[in-house]
Amino acid sequence: MDQDQREFYNVFTDLQCFILANMQKGDINGVTATHYNIIEYVYRHDKCTGKQVAKAFSISPPAISRQLKFLLGNGLIEQEQSLADRRVFHLIVTDKGRFIVDNSENFRETVAQKVSKTLTKTELKSLTSLLAKIMHNMDEH
Amino acid sequence: MDQDQREFYNVFTDLQCFILANMQKGDINGVTATHYNIIEYVYRHDKCTGKQVAKAFSISPPAISRQLKFLLGNGLIEQEQSLADRRVFHLIVTDKGRFIVDNSENFRETVAQKVSKTLTKTELKSLTSLLAKIMHNMDEH
DNA sequence: GCTAATAGTTAACAAAGTTAACTACTTTTA
DNA sequence: TAAAAGTAGTTAACTTTGTTAACTATTAGC
DSSP states (O other): OHHHHHHHHHHHHHHHHHHHHSSSOSBBBTBBBHHHHHHHHHHHHHTEEEEHHHHHHOOOOOHHHHHHHHHHHSEEEEEOOOOOOOOOEEEEEHHHHHHHHHHHHHHHHHHHHHHHHHSSSHHHHHHHHHHHHHHHHHHTT | OOOOHHHHHHHHHHHHHHHHHHHHHBBBBBOHHHHHHHHHHHHHHHEHHHHHHHHHHHHHHHHHHHHHHHHTTTTTTEEEOSSSOOEEEEEEEEEEHHHHHSSSHHHHHOOOOOOHHHHHHHHHHHEEEOOOOHHHHHHTT
16 A cells, blocks of 8 residues: 555545444434434335345345334335246335435534535535545445 | 435435445454454544443443443453542553454445545545535534 | 255344443643 | 532443344245
C-alpha cells in the first residue's frame, strides 16, 4: 500500500466503525435491524427470492429462512410460489412492511442529511459519483 | 430528501450492504471478526480502556468484558491496572496480537487496492478527503 | 426414468449482543 | 470525615442471529 492507499484505508476503517457503531441495535417498530434490512431489500427488489436475499446479505439459507418466517408470520412480507419453478417463492412487501420502511428513523437518512449540510452541492455530487464508481467495480468481483 | 441526497442515500445503502456482506464471518487465525476489530482498535489506541472500546463499538460493558477475557486468555492483548484509578485497566496489544493484525487478510485492504485501481490518483485523493470531511463532521455528533 | 442439482426447511449449536445484579474503587456532599 | 452516589468492570441468565448437517420437494441432465 502506498501513501494514498493507506490514507484511504484509514478513512474507510473509520467509516466501517461508524457504520457498525450506528447501526440500529434493538427493535424499532417491533422489527430488528436485520428484519428491517431484509424488508427494505425486498422493497427494492420486488418478487425477489430467498436465495437472492441470502446472497445479497451473504448469509446462509437457514438464516434467511428463519428471518422470512418471522416477516411472513408478522405480515410484513408475503410470498407467492413461482409457477415456473415450484421450489421458488417470490417475495413481496406488504403495506405494513412498506409502512415500516417509509416511516422508520433510518440512520442512513440522518447521514445523508448531515452529509448534505457538510459538503457543497458539487462535493456531494462528486462523492456520490465516486462511491457509485467504486461500488460498481466491487460488484464485478 | 432532494434528488442529490436521495442518490447519495442509495449509494450509501449499497456501501453498507457491501461492508456487511464482506465482513469476515468465521474465524481467521483463530480469531473472529469482533476479536480482530477489537485488537485493531487497541493497536490504534494504545493503553485505551475497556470503557473506551465499548463506546467505540457501541456495545455494552459485559459484551466487551467477555471479548477482552478471551483476548487476554489467548495472549492477544495485555492489561495493566491504572495507578491513578485502580478500577481502570489499560489495554496493550501483545506481539501475538500485533502479528495477527499485521498479517490478516483484511477485506478493507482488498477494497483499498481495488479502489486505487478503479480511480485515478486524483479521484482517490478526492474521495479520501471527502470521506475524511464527512467522518470528521459525524464525530462532532 | 434414474441421477444430480437446486430452493428452501428443520434441528442443534455457537457467537455475541442484551439487561440485571453484583464487586471494588473513587468522588461528592452533608 | 463518614455516608451516599457514581463509575469501571464482572458474572449470570437470556435473546438474536449466525452456522453446519440432514432433510423434503422439485427440476434438469443424460
